[in-house]
Amino acid sequence: MKTALAVSALALACVLATAVSQERPAAPAAPADAAAAASAARFPSYDPRYPPPPGTPPADIFQLSQNYPKTYANETFPWMAIDFKAFPNEYLRAVLNYCLEGNVDVDFRVQDNRVRKWYHAPWLHDDGNQFGGGREYRHGMTRERMSRPFELHTRQTGRGQNWAVGFYNDRGGSALGKVWLTADGRPDPAKSTFPPNSVACKLLFTDAPVEQVPYLQNGKVWTANIYPDTNYNKPRVNREMRLLQLDVAVKDPRLARSTGWVFGTFVYDGGSPGKTVWDRMSPVGLSWGDDLAVRTDAQRDGVFVNTALTEARINGFLVEQTGWDYGNRAYVRHHGLGGRVNGPIDSPVSSCVSCHGRAGTFANANDPVNRGRPMAMAVFTANKPSEYPMDKFGEFFKPIPDxxxxxxxxxxxxxTTDYSLQVTAGIRNYYQNLRSQPQPVAAEATRATRGLKAAAPVDLSNAPPLPRVDRDAD
Ligand code: HEC
Incomplete structure (x- = not known):
């Protein structure tokens, strides 16, 4: 019986194969497809500790977009016609529209985008089980800094879990491919220079309820496989989350020879009259530098517009006016240090440019203990600007070239990894995971050519974990 079935299955397979080959006369497509399929399966999509339960429909399972292109299209980028210093909101809107085009239709399954493909950074699926922050299986989101009570709204009494997913356009994707698809399989951070007009976009969701953050109403809802609360040791469960913040980063050629990048952010404003969710995204501000010389108000808590800053543009209309009844309208209760640009879920003692400028990974590849160690991004021992140690200001707010x-x-x-913290974090996770295996001593090939005997592998299984790459210490 078994044999008969197998034989008929084989016969059927032959029939199918013939039918397919008849339909597809040109052979050359096959190797390219096979190569694409092989590379598509190279990096896992989500944390293996929290897999989808059996029977989960494939449409509910996140797939990493990892067919990283070697070349990219010559496009006209609408934001290049806009002076970001003079017209920050128009610039941000042009970038946002580009992030949304074709992605909204496929609910951000970015590899299915019919206008242009987008790509995810690899190795964010598994942080080595230290922080429980690996990509969840529904949307590929990683855990972000939690929102403390009252950070988002005066009615926010509880903590909010925040999770986010980012993606790069084809130019960004080409850089990801160079870093990760190396001959020896090890990531090469020196390849992470992003081409002009690389774009990264990031959707940030919160589980803070609408009753506590009224401007989240009528927003974009995703079900995500996250923790029941901010105790990250519990098993993950499916929960509804709401879009709160949207971040963008653009490698703008007008900033070549300085920081190279414009960082901008939006907050969702459920009370605004915009027709769609995307029309209701309200620009918080953008920044292309950290104004090292400006120490005015650096230790001032709360939200304000710092008019001394020259490398940032902030929308004053979102700055909370105490005592106003905002109803369902959005407002912000903090920015970054000294009024520098940061989003509602971000730490008030940092800034977009400050953290991302410190995207970097330990340079000496021959030091197995430190391999994958990230650069420190911020002073997380300070919880608010008034606690900020000003002797550290110069180190964390000095400009870093792209x-x-x-x-x-x-x-x-x-x-440095050219302001990409997803590259830094991926490299950190890659080496953290390697620690469970004995580490070959670097430069082994050199030893062999010199006739030296192989050195004993280094055991890092009990080494302290590499520091986390995250928006905060929690
Ligand atoms: C305290 C540090 C910190 C601050 C402040 C911060 N980020 Fe990030 N950001 C990160 C980390 C860590 C990642 C990578 C982790 C991930 O995406 O899962 C990241 C990822 C991103 C990405 C995805 C691509 C990349 O570069 O890795 C974008 C886009 C981004 N952030 C934009 C912003 C914007 C815009 C701001 C300011 C509004 C900002 N970030 C503020 C830490 C920070």
Whole structure:
């Protein structure tokens, strides 16, 4: 019986194969497809500790978009016609529209986008089980800094879990491919220089309820596989989350020879008259530098517009006016340090440019203990600006040039990853996971050519975990 079935299955397979080959006369497509399929399966999509339960429909399972292109289209980028210093809101809107085009139709399954493909950064699926922040299986979101009570709204009495997913356009995707698809399989941070007009967009969702954050009403809802609350040791469950913030980063060629990137952010405003969710995204501000010389109000808590800043544009209309009844309208209760640009879920002692400028990974590949160690991004021991140690200001707010290059921090050398913290975090996770295996001693090939005997592998299984790459220490 078994044999008969097998034979008929084989016969059927032959019939199908013939039918397919008749339909597809040209053979050359096959190797390219096979290569694409092989590379498509290379990096896992979600945290293996929290897999989808059996029977989950494939449409509910996140798939990493990892067919990283070697080349990219020559496009006209609408924001290039806009002066971001003079017209920050128009610039941000042009970038937002680009992030949404074709992605809204496919609910951000970005590889299915019919206008242009987008790509996810690999190795965010598994942080080594230290922080429970690996990509969840529904939408590929990673855990972000939690929102403390009252950070988002005066009615927010509880903590909010925040999770987010980011994606890069084809130019960004080409850089991801260079870093990750190497001959020896190890990521090469020195390849992480992003081409002009690389774009990254990030959707940030919260589980804070509408009753506590009224401007989340009528928003975009996703079900995500996250923790029941901010105790991250519990098993993950499916929960509804609401879109709160949307971040963008653009490698703008007008900033070549300085930071290279414009960072901007939006907050969802459920009470605004915009027709769609996307029309109701309200621009908080953008920034292309950290104004190292400006220390005015650096230790001032709360929300305000710092008019001394020259490398940021902030929308004053979102700044909370105490005592106003905002109803369902959005407002912000903090920015970054000294009024620098940061989003509602971000830490008030940092800024977009400050954290991302410190995207970098330990440079000495021959030091197995520190391999994958990220550069420190911010002073997370301070919870609010009034606690900020000003002797650290120069270190964390000095300008960092774009492009992969070596920077020194605390006497160690780091290879920067061109403002991409997803590249830094992926490299960190990759080496953290390797620690469960004995580490070959680097430069083994050199030893062999010199006739030296192989060195004993280094055991890092009990080494303290590499620091986390995250928006905060929690
Ligand atoms: C305290 C540090 C910190 C601050 C402040 C911060 N980020 Fe990030 N950001 C991160 C980390 C860590 C990641 C990577 C982790 C992930 O995406 O899962 C990241 C990822 C991103 C990405 C995805 C691409 C990339 O570069 O890795 C974008 C886009 C982004 N952030 C934009 C912003 C914007 C815009 C702001 C300011 C409104 C901002 N970030 C503020 C830490 C920070």
């Amino acid at each position: 492009g992969a290059h070596v920077e020194t921090q605390d006497g160690s050398q780091f290879m």
